[in-house]
Amino acid sequence: MPAKLSVNINKIATLRNSRGGNNPDLVKAALDIERFGADGITVHPRPDERHIRYSDVYELKKVIHTELNIEGNPVEDSFVKLVLENKPAQVTLVPDSRDQLTSNHGWDTIKEATYLKSIIPVFKNAGIRVSIFVDPVVELVTAAKECGTDRIELYTESYAKHFINDREAAIKNYVAAAKEAERVGLRLNAGHDLDMNNLQYFAQQIPNLDEVSIGHALISDALYFGLQNTVQLYKRQLG
Numbered sequence: 578m579p580a581k582l583s584v585n586i587n588k589i590a591t592l593r594n595s596r597g598g599n600n601p602d603l604v605k606a607a608l609d610i611e612r613f614g615a616d617g618i619t620v621h622p623r624p625d626e627r628h629i630r631y632s633d634v635y636e637l638k639k640v641i642h643t644e645l646n647i648e649g650n651p652v653e654d655s656f657v658k659l660v661l662e663n664k665p666a667q668v669t670l671v672p673d674s675r676d677q678l679t680s681n682h683g684w685d686t687i688k689e690a691t692y693l694k695s696i697i698p699v700f701k702n703a704g705i706r707v708s709i710f711v712d713p714v715v716e717l718v719t720a721a722k723e724c725g726t727d728r729i730e731l732y733t734e735s736y737a738k739h740f741i742n743d744r745e746a747a748i749k750n751y752v753a754a755a756k757e758a759e760r761v762g763l764r765l766n767a768g769h770d771l772d773m774n775n776l777q778y779f780a781q782q783i784p785n786l787d788e789v790s791i792g793h794a795l796i797s798d799a800l801y802f803g804l805q806n807t808v809q810l811y812k813r814q815l816g
């Protein structure tokens with residue numbers, strides 16, 4: 578079964594916010610992206626609302642008919658409230674601080690196990706599937722299972738960075754982490770800096786990959802190839 582494509586629409590919101598109006602219309606874009614073949618919509622509402630606003634999530638929840646995935650750091654009480662009030666198909670917990678330009682690390686599922694074991698049930702008990710953002714380290718994957726999460730999302734920035742020069746070396750840790758996820762019974766997501774060049778090889782090398790969430794490169798490619806064509810191009814990379 579090919580991995581599912583969840584399109585992250587953060588950067589559509591970035592463009593919208595840049596002029597203060599509602600163009601491009603985020604909700605319309607999300608519905609069109611679903612119509613073009615995406616399996617889900619991902620949003621990452623950050624505390625400063627630099628792109629996705631909390632109000633966007635309520636509007637999207639009303640109309641999205643594929644899977645809605647909300648990403649964010651649950652240390653923000655406002656994020657927990659937002660997720661529980663909207664009950665998306667999936668919440669992806671990402672340990673970003675407020676001042677980060679973008680996501681740049683996963684959870685230390687060993688040192689932060691006590692916290693993760695306390696917060697994950699808050700969402701699972703509300704019927705929300707939980708995924709946690711994790712670096713491709715076997716020990717962290719093993720510990721993630723102990724934390725009670727349903728899934729992990731492998732942070733793929735390192736893969737993307739090294740893919741160009743040596744794809745075999747770039748994928749090595751991810752193959753090991755994916756095998757450990759399968760061994761311990763964790764479903765597997767992946768994301769960050771995946772693009773038209775590196776996606777197909779990643780999906781081919783990780784047979785138990787359930788879902789990728791892709792935003793920045795896909796929306797950037799859409800400026801040249803159009804949104805409908807680009808969504809379908811990315812879907813074809815997944816087989």
Ligand SMILES: CC(=O)[C@@H](O)[C@H](O)COP(=O)(O)O
Nearest residue numbers: 587621648671679680768769
């Ligand atoms: C968790 C992750 O890697 C991305 O989903 C994140 O949403 C990117 O955030 P920005 O779009 O703010 O860079």
Ligand SMILES: NCC(=O)COP(=O)(O)O
Nearest residue numbers: 585768769770790792793
């Ligand atoms: N979780 C990864 C995501 O949603 C999008 O990351 P990117 O493709 O914008 O780097």
